[in-house]
Amino acid sequence: MKKRRLIMRTTILFVLAAAVAYTLYANLTKENRMKVEVGKQAPDFVLVDMEGEKHKLSDYKGQGVFLNFWGTWCKPCEAEMPYINNQYNHYKDKGVQVLAVNVSESELSVNRFAERKELDFPIVIDTDGQVQAAYGIDPLPATFLIDEDGKVVKYHTGTLTESTVREFMEKIKP
Amino acid sequence: MKDVKCECGHVNPHGTVLCEACGKVFDEESKDKSLLDMRYEGSARRSQTYNKSIVDKIWNFFSSVKVGVWLIVITLVASAAGTILPQEMYIPPTMPAEEYYEDQYGWFGKLYYELGFNNLYSSWWYLVLIAMIGISLVICSLDRVVPLYKALKAQRVTRHEGFLKRQRIFGTSENVDEQDIAAVKQRLMAKRYYVREENGDLLAEKGRFSRWGPYVNHVGLIIFLIGGMLRFVPGMYIDKVLWLREGETKVVPETDGQYYVANEKFILENYDKDKDKTFEAAIDRAGMVVKNYQTNAVLYKRVGPAIPGEKPELEKVKEHKIRVNQPLKFEKFALYQVDYKLDELNTMSFSLTNKTSGETFGDIKINLYDPKPKYDLENGYHVEVLSFFPDFEFSKNGEPTTKSRIPNNPAFVFKMTSPEVPNGETSFVAIQQTIEPLGDNQYKMAFKGIETKNVTALTVRKDLTIWIIILGGILFMIGVMQGAYWNHRRIWVQNKNGEIWIAAHTNKNWYGLKREIDSVLSETKINIPNDQIQSEKLDKEGV
Numbered sequence: 001m002k003k004r005r006l007i008m009r010t011t012i013l014f015v016l017a018a019a020v021a022y023t024l025y026a027n028l029t030k031e032n033r034m035k036v037e038v039g040k041q042a043p044d045f046v047l048v049d050m051e052g053e054k055h056k057l058s059d060y061k062g063q064g065v066f067l068n069f070w071g072t073w074c075k076p077c078e079a080e081m082p083y084i085n086n087q088y089n090h091y092k093d094k095g096v097q098v099l100a101v102n103v104s105e106s107e108l109s110v111n112r113f114a115e116r117k118e119l120d121f122p123i124v125i126d127t128d129g130q131v132q133a134a135y136g137i138d139p140l141p142a143t144f145l146i147d148e149d150g151k152v153v154k155y156h157t158g159t160l161t162e163s164t165v166r167e168f169m170e171k172i173k174p
Numbered sequence: 175m176k177d178v179k180c181e182c183g184h185v186n187p188h189g190t191v192l193c194e195a196c197g198k199v200f201d202e203e204s205k206d207k208s209l210l211d212m213r214y215e216g217s218a219r220r221s222q223t224y225n226k227s228i229v230d231k232i233w234n235f236f237s238s239v240k241v242g243v244w245l246i247v248i249t250l251v252a253s254a255a256g257t258i259l260p261q262e263m264y265i266p267p268t269m270p271a272e273e274y275y276e277d278q279y280g281w282f283g284k285l286y287y288e289l290g291f292n293n294l295y296s297s298w299w300y301l302v303l304i305a306m307i308g309i310s311l312v313i314c315s316l317d318r319v320v321p322l323y324k325a326l327k328a329q330r331v332t333r334h335e336g337f338l339k340r341q342r343i344f345g346t347s348e349n350v351d352e353q354d355i356a357a358v359k360q361r362l363m364a365k366r367y368y369v370r371e372e373n374g375d376l377l378a379e380k381g382r383f384s385r386w387g388p389y390v391n392h393v394g395l396i397i398f399l400i401g402g403m404l405r406f407v408p409g410m411y412i413d414k415v416l417w418l419r420e421g422e423t424k425v426v427p428e429t430d431g432q433y434y435v436a437n438e439k440f441i442l443e444n445y446d447k448d449k450d451k452t453f454e455a456a457i458d459r460a461g462m463v464v465k466n467y468q469t470n471a472v473l474y475k476r477v478g479p480a481i482p483g484e485k486p487e488l489e490k491v492k493e494h495k496i497r498v499n500q501p502l503k504f505e506k507f508a509l510y511q512v513d514y515k516l517d518e519l520n521t522m523s524f525s526l527t528n529k530t531s532g533e534t535f536g537d538i539k540i541n542l543y544d545p546k547p548k549y550d551l552e553n554g555y556h557v558e559v560l561s562f563f564p565d566f567e568f569s570k571n572g573e574p575t576t577k578s579r580i581p582n583n584p585a586f587v588f589k590m591t592s593p594e595v596p597n598g599e600t601s602f603v604a605i606q607q608t609i610e611p612l613g614d615n616q617y618k619m620a621f622k623g624i625e626t627k628n629v630t631a632l633t634v635r636k637d638l639t640i641w642i643i644i645l646g647g648i649l650f651m652i653g654v655m656q657g658a659y660w661n662h663r664r665i666w667v668q669n670k671n672g673e674i675w676i677a678a679h680t681n682k683n684w685y686g687l688k689r690e691i692d693s694v695l696s697e698t699k700i701n702i703p704n705d706q707i708q709s710e711k712l713d714k715e716g717v
Binding site: 019028 | 230298302308309316403407431481482484544545559562577
């Protein structure tokens, strides 16, 4: 009798505690619950760069991909661009590709920006926001590091310093 | 802990105040009282006596109504605190919340932010409070409904003298014949009492299900809370806003790139006082009154596999005029009209003009979402767009920059080339502002006009929890009605020491019970029983 009561009460309390714990967990992680999780396969996408060349993420298997989302009005994006460019030139022959995805701006704005900043890496424009939606981008700048197997190694938001960019490239060097 | 065996033979759980079967008083304290506390039938509720393990201690904590009431009070106070200043989701996105609160409300705002009240309703401690109320609800109910159910089920017709005597309504009569008893029984049954008979004793009972009202109500509340909890489960609840310019087609968020929606036209209609004469006075008083917000939308479904970024192949699913409360529905989704922006800039036109003669050499029309780098105007005239700032402002160091990608305040740096000036002239053109940074120009870009488009905002809503919440709400109301509109009444008619004893109990509305007894006993030799609490103001015994 007493034992049954204890089992009963423990079970009920356990069920209630589990429900509460789950709710708290789900609520507290909902802000940083990413569409794209570290350790998982990065969603594939196809975008055309400013030279008219197609870039498909899955075609870069075997190389590390430094995937950066940016906008011309975004000051921190602007600040990190030269660093990314420098490191791109250093690592492009070592199997690290940079793809800079602009968030739905006009070709003119992007081209002028790239000219002014003298950017060498391929820039693609996600005109209708499909890739941003797939990666759940917010806020800018956002950087994903994708390894040679197409898995996300790291997600970073906020400005990068030159040394962080180097560190990141080193991380995904095959 | 030992069970208590009553002299009537019934075995009661430890802690029982009144024997479940015959009502004999066990509790020493109650024996001295002239009236019984009938709450929960004197059953061994919430087992205050068991306090052995940690599980029992937690259980007993949540089983206390006092604790439950305090939890509710604390939650109320906390909820009220969250309304003193606006929550973070409602503040304008002009500056970080950290600065905003101090900037707007001074030290109090700063404190408010630092205490985390800016996101109070989703803070962990607030959720813990709500969860504790939920737990208290479950345990309080379980701890009361089970013993109450058992006690009411175990009750026998024949009751102990001490039980009957201590009922609020009680009376004795002598020289009653069996015909009277039979008549009383008939009348009770006519009044829809369920009458049980045992050795000539009667127990008439009705409306017992009213006692379950509070518990049905609590079950409803718990289901309601579960519905609320399910909103946190991914995929159960989606609430997003989608902004769409006229002519634009965008992917519907959270549909895995399966659905696209196009805004063909956004319409805002006002009441016209010439047409709607009825409203003339009201319109004169209130000014513009909106009659209709409408988005003519087209829903598309993607054909074939989806790789984000690829131009999707779309198949039209349906057209719908989205109006307030007339959403476009598909699968489990609904698109509601929620906001709009009229006349967003879409194109700007300029004429290349000679400043002195005023002669023009062709017009250019610039699509602000896709400006071209160069516009040719024939005869050796052309205009290049050197820079474009869709949402122009001067940065802190005086350079022109853009605040966003939306053309709220477009500005251009043009290079105008003409046969007279083959190397070109540079001009900075913003709305109502022209700067010629490299000295006086012969030509200018004269502003000709704009084209605008309306923008609509649609709420993308998917809610799989709503039916659970509605079910909880319905059960809640059923419980309230069950407990409020019915009474649990019992009348005992029993032979004791050659007399007929009458006792009665109800969980509320004693007046109604007394009237019923009066009419049942009329024209019999049975005396009308007394109300042992004569004073009206004490007539509030609950549950």
